[in-house]
Amino acid sequence: MNTFDSLAIIAVAALIHASFQLSVSMxxxxxxxxxxxxxSHARLLGLTNAFTFGVFVxxxxxMSAAALYVQIGLQSADLTLLWIVICGLLFGLxxxxxxxxxxxxxxxxxWIPRGMARYLSDRTKAAKQTGEAFGLGVSSVLAELLxxxxxxxxxxxxxxxxxPSLQLVGILLYAVLSLLPLLIILGLVGSGHKISRIQRxxxxxxxxxxxxxxxxxxxxxxxxxxxxxLTPTVMAAxxxx
Amino acid sequence: xxxxxxxDVVKRGGKRTTERFDTGKLxxxxxxxxxxxxxxxxxxxxxxxxxxxxxxxxxxxKPEVTSDDLRRVAARHLERIHPEAAYLYKHHxxxx
Numbered sequence: 223m224n225t226f227d228s229l230a231i232i233a234v235a236a237l238i239h240a241s242f243q244l245s246v247s248m249x250x251x252x253x254x255x256x257x258x259x260x261x262s263h264a265r266l267l268g269l270t271n272a273f274t275f276g277v278f279v280x281x282x283x284x285m286s287a288a289a290l291y292v293q294i295g296l297q298s299a300d301l302t303l304l305w306i307v308i309c310g311l312l313f314g315l316x317x318x319x320x321x322x323x324x325x326x327x328x329x330x331x332x333w334i335p336r337g338m339a340r341y342l343s344d345r346t347k348a349a350k351q352t353g354e355a356f357g358l359g360v361s362s363v364l365a366e367l368l369x370x371x372x373x374x375x376x377x378x379x380x381x382x383x384x385x386p387s388l389q390l391v392g393i394l395l396y397a398v399l400s401l402l403p404l405l406i407i408l409g410l411v412g413s414g415h416k417i418s419r420i421q422r423x424x425x426x427x428x429x430x431x432x433x434x435x436x437x438x439x440x441x442x443x444x445x446x447x448x449x450x451x452l453t454p455t456v457m458a459a460x461x462x463x
Numbered sequence: 464x465x466x467x468x469x470x471d472v473v474k475r476g477g478k479r480t481t482e483r484f485d486t487g488k489l490x491x492x493x494x495x496x497x498x499x500x501x502x503x504x505x506x507x508x509x510x511x512x513x514x515x516x517x518x519x520x521x522x523x524x525k526p527e528v529t530s531d532d533l534r535r536v537a538a539r540h541l542e543r544i545h546p547e548a549a550y551l552y553k554h555h556x557x558x559x
Contacts, residue, residue: 247559254551254558258495260504329557339559346559418500418547421558 223449225388228380232392234442235373236399241435242369243323245277245362246403246424247330251346252355253407254417261350267412272352274404276359281397284363288378289389296382305450308376312443315372319436323369330424334365370400372439376446470522474530484522484533490515493537496552497545510545 223231252273256266296304325331332339342358342365349355363370381392410420424431470484493514497507517540522528534553541549 244559251555251558254499254555255495257501258499260498327557329554330559331557332559334559343556343559414501416500416547418551421554422550425554 223380223383225384228384229388229392229395231380231442231446232377232396233399234438235377236396237402238435238438238442239281239370239373239396239400240402241431241438242366243330243403243424243428243431244332244334244366245273245359246407247332248342248346248358248362249273249404249407250417250421250424251343252349252358253411254421255347255349257417268352269349269355270408270411272355273359273362274401274408276356277363277404278359278397278401279356280360280363281400282393284367284374285377285381285393285396288374289381289393292375292378293382296379301379302451302454304379305446308372308379309443309447309451311372312376312439312446315369316436316439316443319369319432319439323432323435324428328425330421330428338365369435373442376442470525471527472530472533473527481527484528486515486519489518489533489537493541493548493552496541496555497548499551500545500547502545502548506545507548510541510548513544514540 249270253266253270256269261269322333325333334342342361345354345361346358349358377392377396381389384392407420411417471481472484473481490511493511494507497510498504502510514537518533518537521536522533538549538553541552
């Protein structure tokens, strides 16, 4: 796999990660309650920026840790077997996103257990300090790990095979692209757009977002299976004839 | 705003402790929803006052109401006077 292909796969994985909505929901809720509580615009920007920074830091930490463990483990592991497992994970998660990601009710209620959703919602409403908002950003990434684990792992395996100087580029590329929806909402809230419009757009397009997220996982799984499992196996068999 | 000690509010279908109906709490939640959609404060207060009047009239003869009923009646009236705020008011529990 050449450098361009590697970075392209990392970018696609990051965009799939970006289509997961827990952090976006929490940022929307945080903005809505901060404005509703008559806090200043500077406070609103402080809290939303701290939340986004928390998401960024946690994503970079997870990505770096995953890449490090993969790099250590790769020396002994069979890479083809690892890709087969990951492709299976991508197909399974893609189907799970299509079936479970959003609840079948009004609004943008997600798959997470209701007790956990209520806790995150209450903590988001109660956040007044930038430190709390930063912590919420960190927790939102951890709470969504069940789904974001797969694109993170794919990127980590690709990163582990890149030159060290490109690994940093890969990590930053992943972190920035996975943050895109948050950056867009940050810009919209900061420039005075109504939260209700943003939330309404999210609700009206939730089926599309769900389809894209699940479809992205399946397509990435299919591509990696053909590129990393099928092609080397066929080439090896052809070479052996 | 005064509390109305004669009306009990059953919360979340009885899963949480019943509490007394507090117009001030209703007023604050409607006001927050209006301010969240960046309404001017005067307009937000007037919408909250109007919703509280309608809800007070609706529940005046009832000894007990549910929090879901309160929210539904308040949202229905808010929908007429401030649709954007009503949307947030109705859906704030369905964001996550």
